[in-house]
Amino acid sequence: MNILLTGGTGYIGSHTAVVLAQAGHQIVLLDNLSNSDISVLARVKALTRSHIAFVHGDVRNQELVHKVLMDHHIDAVIHFAGVKAVGESVEQPLRYYDINVGGTLSLLKAMRHARVFTLVFSSSSTVYGNPQYLPIDEDHPTRCTNPYGRSKLHVEEMLADLAAADPHWRIALLRYFNPIGAHDSGLIGEDPNDIPNNLVPYIARVAAGKLECLRVFGNDYPTPDGTGVRDYIHVVDLAEGHMAALQALARTNQSLHVYNLGTGQGYSVLEVVRAFEQASGKTIPYHIAPRRAGDIATCYAQAARAEAALGWKAQRTLQDMCASAWKFQASLVLE
Numbered sequence: 365m366n367i368l369l370t371g372g373t374g375y376i377g378s379h380t381a382v383v384l385a386q387a388g389h390q391i392v393l394l395d396n397l398s399n400s401d402i403s404v405l406a407r408v409k410a411l412t413r414s415h416i417a418f419v420h421g422d423v424r425n426q427e428l429v430h431k432v433l434m435d436h437h438i439d440a441v442i443h444f445a446g447v448k449a450v451g452e453s454v455e456q457p458l459r460y461y462d463i464n465v466g467g468t469l470s471l472l473k474a475m476r477h478a479r480v481f482t483l484v485f486s487s488s489s490t491v492y493g494n495p496q497y498l499p500i501d502e503d504h505p506t507r508c509t510n511p512y513g514r515s516k517l518h519v520e521e522m523l524a525d526l527a528a529a530d531p532h533w534r535i536a537l538l539r540y541f542n543p544i545g546a547h548d549s550g551l552i553g554e555d556p557n558d559i560p561n562n563l564v565p566y567i568a569r570v571a572a573g574k575l576e577c578l579r580v581f582g583n584d585y586p587t588p589d590g591t592g593v594r595d596y597i598h599v600v601d602l603a604e605g606h607m608a609a610l611q612a613l614a615r616t617n618q619s620l621h622v623y624n625l626g627t628g629q630g631y632s633v634l635e636v637v638r639a640f641e642q643a644s645g646k647t648i649p650y651h652i653a654p655r656r657a658g659d660i661a662t663c664y665a666q667a668a669r670a671e672a673a674l675g676w677k678a679q680r681t682l683q684d685m686c687a688s689a690w691k692f693q694a695s696l697v698l699e
């Protein structure tokens with residue numbers, strides 16, 4: 365297949381590009397490089413020994429996206445491009461709606477014009493809000509508490525309307541839980557430009573001596589050790605989930621599919637700290653800080669639907685996630 369990955373030089377996009385190219389697909393990456401570096405392209409090419417086309421551009425540029433779809437005879441699109449920082453979305457809601465909702469709307473118009481009807485969309489477990497029950501299955505009610513989450517939910521609703529209106533479409537909404545880790549090679553991984561918001565990139569920088577101390581946001585949650593529990597999923601498992609979703613869309617008669625991509629297993633902040641210490645051989649200094657506004661106690665997936673329908677199941681352990689994240693972080697120190 366010829367597959368366009370918007371946001372393809374980003375964290376999840378680059379890992380997905382590697383998995384798809386290694387399976388023999390022709391890959392085109394479109395990215396405006398607002399949150400990734402062009403050096404990722406050479407790394408993806410080196411890992412896959414494949415030709416990977418790159419287009420520097422904005423997903424909101426409908427004319428450009430249409431041209432890319434036509435020029436490369438694209439069969440399917442995976443739409444990663446977007447902005448994802450919860451705190452920033454509270455301060456800049458219009459930017460979030462513009463890029464995440466406006467960007468998707470523009471992409472969909474370009475796809476319809478080019479008669480490309482297969483789409484995999486990067487959604488998030490954040491659409492479930494504060495869990496009403498656990499594990500969270502796909503029928504759990506959706507309710508968002510911040511503009512980032514609402515932008516994902518708006519897109520999900522837009523895609524459901526589109527699928528209902530036009531039977532040509534084949535759309536998979538993938539609700540990711542907490543992607544962490546890196547490619548085994550250590551060549552690609554997650555390296556945010558600013559001080560990381562997320563737990564594992566932050567721990568990795570503490571282990572590398574680039575940040576002093578981890579703040580553990582709260583130890584009084586109703587969890588076994590009082591710290592927040594999340595469903596961490598290895599980014600390469602997640603990437604493989606995208607390939608499984610594309611394969612399933614090729615054989616289905618239904619227009620819309622919704623899948624959780626998680627492991628079904630929750631780990632606390634302190635369990636992740638210990639796993640990272642083991643993987644890196646470094647001590648991670650931390651102190652207990654107040655709860656972070658908007659955080660929930662516990663979140664993990666019911667992952668059975670993806671396993672049954674996609675034949676996909678996350679394989680990699682927390683140790684694998686921490687070891688690969690550390691390998692990538694250590695390679696950055698050497699650069």
Ligand code: NAD
Pocket residue numbers: 370371372373374375376377394395396397398399400421422423424443444445446447448463467486487488489540541542543
């Ligand atoms: P990322 O920031 O590493 O990747 C996003 C890529 O999109 C970046 O390379 C960025 O330069 C590009 N981009 C942003 N705006 C663009 C635009 N207007 N036009 C073209 N390119 C643009 O983020 P990621 O972690 O790889 O996330 C990918 C997707 O998955 C996002 O939609 C995100 O909301 C979603 N998601 C991520 C997580 C997570 O924890 N990483 C969890 C759930 C959902």
Ligand code: UFG
Pocket residue numbers: 448449450488489490540541542543561562563564566578579580581582591592593594633656659
């Ligand atoms: N945490 C800390 N210290 C830190 C960072 C995080 O203690 O410096 C804790 C949090 O309080 C939480 C856990 O580590 O208990 C995980 O936090 P992350 O920020 O890594 O992840 P979240 O679950 O808060 O949210 C992430 C993304 C969301 C996405 C969600 C589900 O930021 O955008 O995963 O995919 F929606």
